[in-house]
Amino acid sequence: MDNLGTWIVWPILLPLIAIIPIFLRKRSGAANVSLVTAAAIVLAVAGLARQVLTNGEQSHAVGGWDAPLGIMLHADGLSVFMLMMTAIVGAITSIYAAGYRFQGGGDSGSSSGYFFWPLSMFLWAALNVLFLAADIFNLYIGLELLSLAAVALVTLERKRDATVAGMRYLLASFLGSLAYLLGVALLYTAFGTLDLELLGARIQPDLPTAVAIMLITLGTALKTALFPLHFWLPPAHGSAPTPVSALLSALVVKASFYLLLRLWFEVFPAALTPAIAQMLGLLGAIGILWGSFLALRQHKLKALVAFSTVAQVGYLFLLFPLASTSAGWGVDAWSGGVYHAFAHACAKAAMFMAAGTLAYAIGSDQLDHLAGTFQHYPFSVTALTLAGVSLMGLPPSGGFIGKWLLLNSALASGQWWFALVILTGSLLATGYVTMVLSHILLRPPDAAPIEPRNTRVSFTLEFAALLLALIALGLGLAATPMLALLRIGMPFTGY
Amino acid sequence: MELSALIPLLVLASSILPSLLIFFLGEDRARLRIWLYLGAEIVKLLLVVFMLEGIYLGQSYETRIPLLPGVDFLLRANALAMLFLMLSAGLWLVTTIYAIGYMEELPYHGRFYGFFGLSVTSTAGLALAGNLFTFYFFYETLTLATYPLVVHRQTREALAAGRTYMRYAVAGGALLLLGVVWLQSLVGPVEFTEGGSLVGRNLNTSALVAIFALMIAGLGVKTALFPLHGWLPMAMIAPAPVSALVHAVAVVKAGAFGIVRVVYEVFGLGLCRQLGVLFPLSLVASTTIIYGSLRALVQDDLKRRLAYSTVSQLSYIVLGVAIVGTASTIGGIVHLMHQGIMKITLFFCAGILAHTLGITRISEMDGVGRRMPATMVAFSIAVFGMIGLPPFAGFISKWYLGMGAVEAGQIWSVAVLITSTLLNMAYFLPIVYAAWFKVPAVPFTEKLPPGRFETGPLLLAPALTTALLTLLFGLFAASDFSPLQWSALIAERELTTQPEVLGP
Structure with a gap:
């Protein structure tokens, strides 16, 4: 079957196609259509992954028009890796959302819950466009669609704090997109192409290029919530409905990070001077420490989990100094960072889901009110704990693999200060995870069982969180095949 | 896979599988739980005795699974490994019997026995670990598996002790990890070799001393070397069978066993002596011996x-x-x-x-x-x-x-x-x-x-x-x-x- 080249379009087409029946069938069928679509996307991504594994990188000209005229799609190891991450988290979040009761309008069949489905499919399509785009303008399209869907999702429940956070998120996000678009325009005027590969070949180190690179980097760093541009993230992720928090923390911040990774390593690698790389790494390091420190000071569970995302995003930026300055160890750092992104996606989504379930069950997500929840929701607490293990970076979890690879290249390239930051980050993560556990496991002193507001939590909620947490854990044991996939077409020669 | 490569895996499987299974058994299936558990322990003991004989006769048991490029998950038995494995498997059995008699009044038996078994699996993994990476792997899983045992009573004190325990243990793990990765970045993966695996390599002395110090400090946390012992008296809040296991084989022994491995089979006694690290180590040990005794006097x-x-x-x-x-x-x-x-x-x-x-x-x-x-x-x-x-x-x-x-x-x-x-x-x-x-x-x-x-x-x-x-x-x-x-x-x-x- 040589014409399997079309696998590559399905991850984008399927969610877009699904939106039509979701609108037609209205409330009752929305969840079912979405679940079926999610399964189909998972299959399509698996097909593409198999194809890339056996035949190497894949390119596809949409409608048969080649670059520079037509739209090119391109899939290498990194693309497929991100698509897999999105497919796993997206599909399981859909399962979770099917059992979730959105506030401001009853079950998932009614108003606010209903709009989750088309918007999440929209978000999914945007992510897949971004991961498969082969030119910087389509990357922009993906980024922009993503922001629209994400902001709408944050404000889904029409709560005051979520709306305020959503507005702030909207402004930050569009500012980021705007900066990126300016950069793209500068590059296009200077070099006359948008295609990533052609651009990489033509690019010259001059002033407009430097300005363009700076704008692109600032814009995407703002969207990825790199310290000190993270201010918008905790309120937005903390106040969104739980399935949305999961999608935002797991996937949306990774999308802009992916963009940064692509551009810095494949289009303008020469511009990644040690000074700039160290700068990005330093901001990442501060993000790790600052985010974790603030997580430790939170009194609300979901806010704590959101601050943890600020910290975990910091690890991703350590990749730049580690992968750029040490040729021999670059692969380790690069794959470590990307692996960390994948593991964090699964772990963080699981953690948000578990946190959301507990908060929903007792009607509050104040840490002080969580005592005794373990007795009623052992699966959610287990999911939260296992996800925490991955965030701490302890074996046997996916987070550990990422940490090990980053640590290895930090020490091998002599950048021990980043090694210290990585380890301190683990300690702080241990601090906030055990802090949460201490609240949850505490048996109420009067020995009276707690009276949950909603004892009848759908088992779907608990199951989805646990499944994702187990995947985060399993990533620690599946590193060999996953890294082999990641190495297909990676921007390092000789491996 | 050959039998000799399978046996170390079987030893781990003999405790990890029943432990995982027990999490899914209902809380009321006490009888099934106990028989499953005791059966697993007998199987494990038999396997260990079988290996013991093989090792005595010079047979080798080795399982190697690549986990990352250049990093293997390696289980390998030698005489030293068997001593610790025997201790772990034997005391698991007696402690389980004791726990059956003790735990009746405490809730969550399934959870208790599950994590108890996972702790024992971790010690078996530590015993059989054939390289520093695998040792570190199980060193951390031991921390994770013992935390739920320490906080088992779920009282405020138990949870506070659990937090202290985690802080010490994860910090110790981080120091060990730093030492392990640093050494690996200098010489590649380090496998335990009788007589020392660094023998005959020309390496920077001060880096080696630093790595040795990091590893000993990391292992010293679990060994409760002064001044890293603070968690141990606090962890006493755990139920008696847990304290028994923690003090005899599980946690503290993992650290001590690690120090034995590092000195004899990573650095080698000869290199340790050249580096001049043994005298400070004996000073720390002596201080801890006296200090611990003095503190014991007044309790x-x-x-x-x-x-x-x-x-x-x-x-x-x-x-x-x-x-x-x-x-x-x-x-x-x-x-x-x-x-x-x-x-x-x-x-x-x-x-x-x-x-x-x-x-x-x-x-x-x-x-x-x-x-x-x-x-x-x-x-x-x-x-x-x-x-x-x-x-x-x-x-x-x-x-x-x-x-x-x-x-x-x-x-x-x-x-x-x-x-x-x-x-x-x-x-x-x-x-x-x-x-x-x-x-x-x-x-x-x-x-x-x-x-x-x-x-x-x-x-x-x-x-x-x-x-x-x-x-x-x-x-x-x-x-x-x-x-x-x-x-x-x-x-x-x-x-x-x-x-x-x-x-x-």
């Missing part, structure tokens, strides 16, 4: 006194490692086993006293020997062993340690041993005296319904078994398969590769 809470005694006793192992010589090597390694059975006996007895009569303080133990003669006999035997009286197991350890110190010309170490023995007497003998010869001030409050024995038979039998072993390991130290002879075999294999090490 009235029985379990806390035992905890500080553990702090002190563990450093005998470290001291044996830090003194160059055959006798001290044997003394240190054999104490891994001896300290395990003696300390577990003491904790079993402490648990029995608390469970049967509600006694947790030493001041409440006056005359308890008359009410519970069998328990106090076991307790007394373990105490005599701890002090180092012949013919008990502890005497053998101390004798070899002392001999080693004299051989190496470290007379001050002998002084440490003697001082510590006097302190042991000072904090242990009054308990034994009070139990047997004093008269109870108030009548004991019975917490169990009267039965045929002085307490539950499932509580008593494990304590008597380990007490008996304390006696037998001492009496028959010269027979073929005693821990002493096995340690001598280990010492022979670790040291003969470099005969020049033992020279002056």
Whole structure:
């Protein structure tokens, strides 16, 4: 079957196609259509992954028009890796959302819950466009669609704090997109192409290029919530409905990070001077420490989990100094960072889901009110704990693999200060995870069982969180095949 | 896969599978749970005995699974591994029997036995780990598996202790990881090799000293080396079977065993000596021995006194490692086993006293020997062993340690041993005296319904078994398969590769 080249379009087409029946069938069928679509996307991504594994990188000209005229799609190891991450988290979040009761309008069949489905499919399509785009303008399209869907999702429940956070998120996000678009325009005027590969070949180190690179980097760093541009993230992720928090923390911040990774390593690698790389790494390091420190000071569970995302995003930026300055160890750092992104996606989504379930069950997500929840929701607490293990970076979890690879290249390239930051980050993560556990496991002193507001939590909620947490854990044991996939077409020669 | 490659995996599977299964059994399936568990333990013991024989005859068991590019998950048995594996598998069985008798009143049996089994699996993994990466892997899983046991009661105190425990353990793990990765970045993956795997490589001395310090500090947290011991007395909040396991084999032994591995099989005694790191290590060990004993003296809470005694006793192992010589090597390694059975006996007895009569303080133990003669006999035997009286197991350890110190010309170490023995007497003998010869001030409050024995038979039998072993390991130290002879075999294999090490 040589014409399997079309696998590559399905991850984008399927969610877009699904939106039509979701609108037609209205409330009752929305969840079912979405679940079926999610399964189909998972299959399509698996097909593409198999194809890339056996035949190497894949390119596809949409409608048969080649670059520079037509739209090119391109899939290498990194693309497929991100698509897999999105497919796993997206599909399981859909399962979770099917059992979730959105506030401001009853079950998932009614108003606010209903709009989750088309918007999440929209978000999914945007992510897949971004991961498969082969030119910087389509990357922009993906980024922009993503922001629209994400902001709408944050404000889904029409709560005051979520709306305020959503507005702030909207402004930050569009500012980021705007900066990126300016950069793209500068590059296009200077070099006359948008295609990533052609651009990489033509690019010259001059002033407009430097300005363009700076704008692109600032814009995407703002969207990825790199310290000190993270201010918008905790309120937005903390106040969104739980399935949305999961999608935002797991996937949306990774999308802009992916963009940064692509551009810095494949289009303008020469511009990644040690000074700039160290700068990005330093901001990442501060993000790790600052985010974790603030997580430790939170009194609300979901806010704590959101601050943890600020910290975990910091690890991703350590990749730049580690992968750029040490040729021999670059692969380790690069794959470590990307692996960390994948593991964090699964772990963080699981953690948000578990946190959301507990908060929903007792009607509050104040840490002080969580005592005794373990007795009623052992699966959610287990999911939260296992996800925490991955965030701490302890074996046997996916987070550990990422940490090990980053640590290895930090020490091998002599950048021990980043090694210290990585380890301190683990300690702080241990601090906030055990802090949460201490609240949850505490048996109420009067020995009276707690009276949950909603004892009848759908088992779907608990199951989805646990499944994702187990995947985060399993990533620690599946590193060999996953890294082999990641190495297909990676921007390092000789491996 | 060949049989010899499969067996180490089977050893791990024999405890990990039933543990995972138990999480999914209903809380009310007590009988099935217990039989599943005991069956797994028998299987594991048989496997271990089978391996033991193979290792003695020179057979090798090795499982290698690539986990990352250039990093293998490696399980490999050698004589040293088998000593620890035997300790772990054997004490798992007796502790389980004890736990069956003890846990009845506490909730969440499934969770307890599940994590208990996972802890034991981690110690088996630590025993069989063939390289630093695998050792680190299980060092951390041990932390994770023991946390739920420490906080099992879910009270405010237990959870506070759990947080302290995690802070210490994860910090220790981080230091160890830093050392492991640093060393790996210099020389590639480091596999444990009898005689030392760094022998014959030309490496930067100061980097090696730093790596050694990091690893020992990381392992020292679990070994409760002064000043990294703070978590241990706090972790006493856990139920008695957990304390018993933590103090005898699971956590603290993992650290001590790691130090043995690092000194003999990573750096090698010869290189350690060249680097000059053994003298500081013996100083730390000596300080911990004295410090632990002094703190033990002033505790009235029985379990806390035992905890500080553990702090002190563990450093005998470290001291044996830090003194160059055959006798001290044997003394240190054999104490891994001896300290395990003696300390577990003491904790079993402490648990029995608390469970049967509600006694947790030493001041409440006056005359308890008359009410519970069998328990106090076991307790007394373990105490005599701890002090180092012949013919008990502890005497053998101390004798070899002392001999080693004299051989190496470290007379001050002998002084440490003697001082510590006097302190042991000072904090242990009054308990034994009070139990047997004093008269109870108030009548004991019975917490169990009267039965045929002085307490539950499932509580008593494990304590008597380990007490008996304390006696037998001492009496028959010269027979073929005693821990002493096995340690001598280990010492022979670790040291003969470099005969020049033992020279002056």
